[in-house]
Structures are given as C-alpha cells and as structure tokens.
Amino acid sequence: MLLTSNRILCKTFLYIAGTSNGCTTWFMIGACFDRYISSSGxxxxxxxxxxxxxxxxxxxxxxxxxxxxxxxxxxxxSGNTITIAPCANKNDICGNLDIALTFIVQLIPPLLLIMYFGMGTFFNIRKSSRLHRVEVSSIVSSIPQATRRAKMANERAILRVVFIQVVTFCICQSPYAAVKMYQLLTITTVKNDVRRSIENLVINMSALTYVLDKTYSFYIYTLSSGYYRKQLKRLIGSVFRRARIIPIN
Known part of the structure; x- marks a missing residue:
C-alpha cells in the first residue's frame, strides 16, 4: 500500500485530512456564531x-x-503497520502533541463554543418572541394571523435545528474523546501487539463517529425544518430549469 510505504504521500494525505477536519469543525462553529449574532436584538x-x-x-x-x-x-x-493510520508518530513527544491538538482543536473548545452559541441563539429567539408577543398584543389587528404563525414556525424550526445539532455533535465526539483520554492516561503503559491491535480497532470505530459531524448538517437542516426542505426543492427546481433545452423554431 502506497500510504504505508511512501513517506511523502503518507504525510501529505494526513496533513490534508487533518487540516480539512479542523476547517470543517471551525466552519461549523462559525455558522453557529452567525446564527447567534443574527438572532441578537x-x-x-x-x-x-x-x-x-x-x-x-x-x-x-x-x-x-x-x-x-x-x-x-x-x-x-510511514512504515509502522500497527497504527490507527498509515503514518505513525515517530516519538512520544509527537504522540503527546497529537493528543493535545485533538482536544484543543477538535473536541473541548468546539463543544463548548457550539453549546454556548446554541444556547445564546435559543435565548435570543425566546427574547425576540416575548417582545413580539408584546408588540402583537398592542397592534394585533394590524398583523395578519398567517404572518404571526409563520414567524413562530420559523423560530421553532431554528430552535429545533440548534438543539439537534448540539446533541448530535456531543454524541459523535464522545467516543473519540474517550479513546483519546484513554490514550493519554495509558501513554506510559507497555502494551503487547494484541492489546495494541484491539485498541487500534476501537480507535478506528470511534473515528467513524468522529467524522460524522462533518456531514450531518445537511441532513439535520433538511429533515428537521420545512423551510430548508422548501429551499432545497426550489434550488433543485432551478437547476433543472436551467438544464432544460429550449427548442429553437
């Protein structure tokens, strides 16, 4: 396998994968921040x-x-075949640095920030809803009932998306965080090949859930919000309309 034998290819692959995962996680945090400030009063x-x-x-x-x-x-x-990836850390210092970066870049701060911005968005929308109800009670005759219902439905959809996103992120990250914590606690323990193989299998399985948070946003939005489904249908319809061939008479 090229990734286990080619040093340059192995480093390049892991560098692109690590950078992409980091960017995706923090782009998602940026989206949560955008929702937070967009809902501010x-x-x-x-x-x-x-x-x-x-x-x-x-x-x-x-x-x-x-x-x-x-x-x-x-x-x-490259060259170490008993690892969770084609490339392995070449010494303990690099292993400690890798674990530290995982917690700092991918786990603890992202989780705290997503929860903070999610709760902030929730409270901003609740505050906006209370102010809206006060305004409606004073000028209720001038606002159509359908408009009020649409606004409330949009607010509920946003809250539902925020809640599902936070919960799903926690579920996806927890197994990988637990495995990394185990690695940190047992870093000085001498392990035989059987134990290392079992640990690598568990780490690979936790890595599958770890990358799910990079892809679930689309499904959360489309499955939990009628507004996003409507916009998706409109986008697909516009693409088909552009691709349609108009005959020339």
Missing part, C-alpha cells in the same frame, strides 16, 4: 453577519488550521 450586532465577515473568518480559519497541523509533516512517519 441589537442592530449593530446583527450587522456583523454579512458576507465580508464570513470570508474573513473562513480565510483566517484556513490559515490557522494549515499552521496548526503543520506538525504532521514532521511528526508522522
């Missing part, structure tokens, strides 16, 4: 949510991840 805070800010955040995040995971180009070497 302060006008100046809502104005931060724009394409210019989004491009800046994405650019900074990409640069930081490229620098952060540059350690892979030094720490990983």
């Amino acid at each position: 302060v006008v100046t805070t809502r104005q931060i949510s724009n394409m210019r800010t989004t491009r800046r955040i994405m650019t900074i995040t990409t640069i930081v991840m490229l620098i952060t995971y540059a350690e892979i180009l030094y720490c990983y070497e």
Whole structure:
C-alpha cells in the first residue's frame, strides 16, 4: 500500500485530512456564531453577519488550521503497520502533541463554543418572541394571523435545528474523546501487539463517529425544518430549469 510505504504521500494525505477536519469543525462553529449574532436584538450586532465577515473568518480559519497541523509533516512517519493510520508518530513527544491538538482543536473548545452559541441563539429567539408577543398584543389587528404563525414556525424550526445539532455533535465526539483520554492516561503503559491491535480497532470505530459531524448538517437542516426542505426543492427546481433545452423554431 502506497500510504504505508511512501513517506511523502503518507504525510501529505494526513496533513490534508487533518487540516480539512479542523476547517470543517471551525466552519461549523462559525455558522453557529452567525446564527447567534443574527438572532441578537441589537442592530449593530446583527450587522456583523454579512458576507465580508464570513470570508474573513473562513480565510483566517484556513490559515490557522494549515499552521496548526503543520506538525504532521514532521511528526508522522510511514512504515509502522500497527497504527490507527498509515503514518505513525515517530516519538512520544509527537504522540503527546497529537493528543493535545485533538482536544484543543477538535473536541473541548468546539463543544463548548457550539453549546454556548446554541444556547445564546435559543435565548435570543425566546427574547425576540416575548417582545413580539408584546408588540402583537398592542397592534394585533394590524398583523395578519398567517404572518404571526409563520414567524413562530420559523423560530421553532431554528430552535429545533440548534438543539439537534448540539446533541448530535456531543454524541459523535464522545467516543473519540474517550479513546483519546484513554490514550493519554495509558501513554506510559507497555502494551503487547494484541492489546495494541484491539485498541487500534476501537480507535478506528470511534473515528467513524468522529467524522460524522462533518456531514450531518445537511441532513439535520433538511429533515428537521420545512423551510430548508422548501429551499432545497426550489434550488433543485432551478437547476433543472436551467438544464432544460429550449427548442429553437
């Protein structure tokens, strides 16, 4: 297998994979932050949510991840077949650094930030709903009932998406975090080949759940919100309309 025998290819593959995972996680945090400030009752805070800010955040995040995971180009070497990946850390210092980066970049801060922005969005929407009910009670005759129901439905959809996203993120990250914690606690333990093979199998299985959070956002949005399903149908319809061939008479 090329990844186990080719040193450059192995390092490049893991560097791209690590950087991509880091960028995807923090892009998701950026989306949660955008929902948080977009739901704020302060006008100046809502104005931060724009394409210019989004491009800046994405650019900074990409640069930081490229620098952060540059350690892979030094720490990983090919040729060790009893590892969770084609490349292995070449010494204990690199192994400790890899575990530390996993907790710092992929696990603890992302989990705390997603929960914080999720709860912030929840409270912002609740506060907005209370203010809206006060306004409606004073000028209820001037606001159509259908408009009020649509607004409430959109608020419930956003809350449902936020809740499912936070819970799913916790479920997907927990097995991998537990395995990394186990690795940290047993880093000085001498292990035979059988034990290492069993641990590698468990780590590979936890890694499958670990990467699920990189792909579930689309399904959460489309399955839990009628608004997103409607927009998806509209997007697909627009694509088919553009692809349709119009005969020339």
